Amino acid sequence: MIVQYNVWNAIQNDPRMAASLLRLHFHDCFVDGCEASVLLDDTTDMKGEKHAGPNNNSLRGYEVIDAIKADLERFCPSTVSCADIVALAARDAVTMSGGPFWAVPLGRRDGLTAREKSANEQLPSPFEPLDNIITKFASKGLDVKEVVVLSGGHTIGSAQCFTFKRRLFDFNGSGKPDPTLDASFLTNLQTTCPKPDGSNSNLAPLDATNKRFDGIYYSALLNNSGLLESDQALAVDRRTAPMVYNYANNPDSFWNDFGTSMVKMGSVGVITGGNGQIRRKCGSVN
Template sequence: MNIPSAKKRFTSCFFFFFLLFLSSFVHGQLDYRFYDNSCPNLTRIVRYVVWSAISNDTRMAASLLRLHFHDCFVDGCEGSVLLDDTSTMTGEKTAFPNKNSVRGFEVIDAIKANVEKYCPGTVSCTDILALAAREAVYMVGGPYWPVYLGRRDGLTAKQNSANTQLPSPFEPLQNITAKFTSKGLDVKDVVVLSGGHTIGFAQCFTFKPRLFNFDGAGNPDPTLDATFLTNLRTLCPNQDGSDTKLAPLDANSINRFDNFYYKNLVNNTGLLMSDQALMGDDTTASMVYYYSKQPYLFYKDFSASMVKMGNIGVLTGNDGEIRKNCRVRNSYNY
């Protein structure tokens, strides 16, 4: 696992305090110091468990980031993605975008168990997930942003909400942008948060249509670089059994958070159709070019977008609850 350079750490700290200053005006419901007295070692506990998880499985950094994204985009950041199905509730884990895809639940469980030892009944699973995503990104070379805390856990989860609200790699850019704006985000957030695909993997079925039948007549996506197309066809042949194989979203720096994602799009080597589509729109393409040349500005803007995303639909005060077990409500009466 790579350790950020001194320059990177200085820059990250600068961005951290810059965001802390700006965000203090817009995050009145949440507080960066929310657990300073009630659970002062919270960040240290989260950091250690995340570090252990990534040391054992480098894919986990991307998985924790994605888990946070999938939580916040479905009815807000309230931990609904963590709930298991019950006899009376079909939750988000079995929704099409999540089934056999979303990972990291055991890591959140481990963090929660450790937190409960030191601060029982104090820290929400939703806050743990937000912190884990930040720590995961930072540990693989990404930026460090202020995570505002005080979220409470939701009381239910809905499979259909995940099916309809989560952006899909098969959707056109217009649809994806509409889903972002419905959450209070904007086009810039679409481009910036898509940059999270600089780490992680995608299953072959999410991009195979681009390789073999993009136009319905057996032809590949004409925007794909020829060499990249050949390599992907070798990895994901057009036959049964290859759909669940994994391909890196950014083959240039698989386990490193950087701006190569944008360089890939400029070179027509974006893996997902929804990613490469950013080059088909003048507004988003200009941002892609910008971030492909300005890595530290990408880190700054990614941090700001993560802060915005982490404030979507939060529950605070007396709403929701603080789950003892992230997989189930404190009461089983659904």
């Protein structure tokens, strides 16, 4: 209840926070496992993950996790790990956005270190070919289906222009837009992200209902209206296209599979037993 209240309050104040909390869990688990390393601040001896390329100036929600942790420490000190808080907050953010509920297995412990280099190497990028992304998922024990399902988390949230802008004006050095983009979708994006570099931090919705967790994301891919290259690639690759079609036409199937895939992702590289610790503050080790 403490986690839920804080997540609800954060989303009321900033609806974008739902997507940010989901992304925070993903970025934690994909770098050396779900052990809250992404929350650690830099020290004189350690350069952590917060300022790695995929996270710097784009990953959000640290203050929400800190607020939850502070409340939990008052009611049940040294009991709930930061890693478990991140997993619970992601689930609650999805549910409060109209998405599915799933039971989150608990008992993770927090790691003792973080690595900027690992974040730069292990996190999938929207600029990467699908083969690279599939390989990175496989390294975490996640298969092609999980690539498609977890990418569906992009049904909520927004992306900064720099993550897709090259598709609008100079795709692959052609001097022209990405020819696969729907024409009206392209026009709207060029308005949101005009050519001058000053627009790079402007935001565009990841799908047309980006505050609601639904299956519109997959329908957009079939209509050549996927915002990120890595998303649109799912609709044309023979390994993933049938699943995109299925989820676009059977949103209940996506609904059920998303929770299952989140549990699987949330189990990557967990620390349990006597390893790690339960941090009293999420930004530093005890």
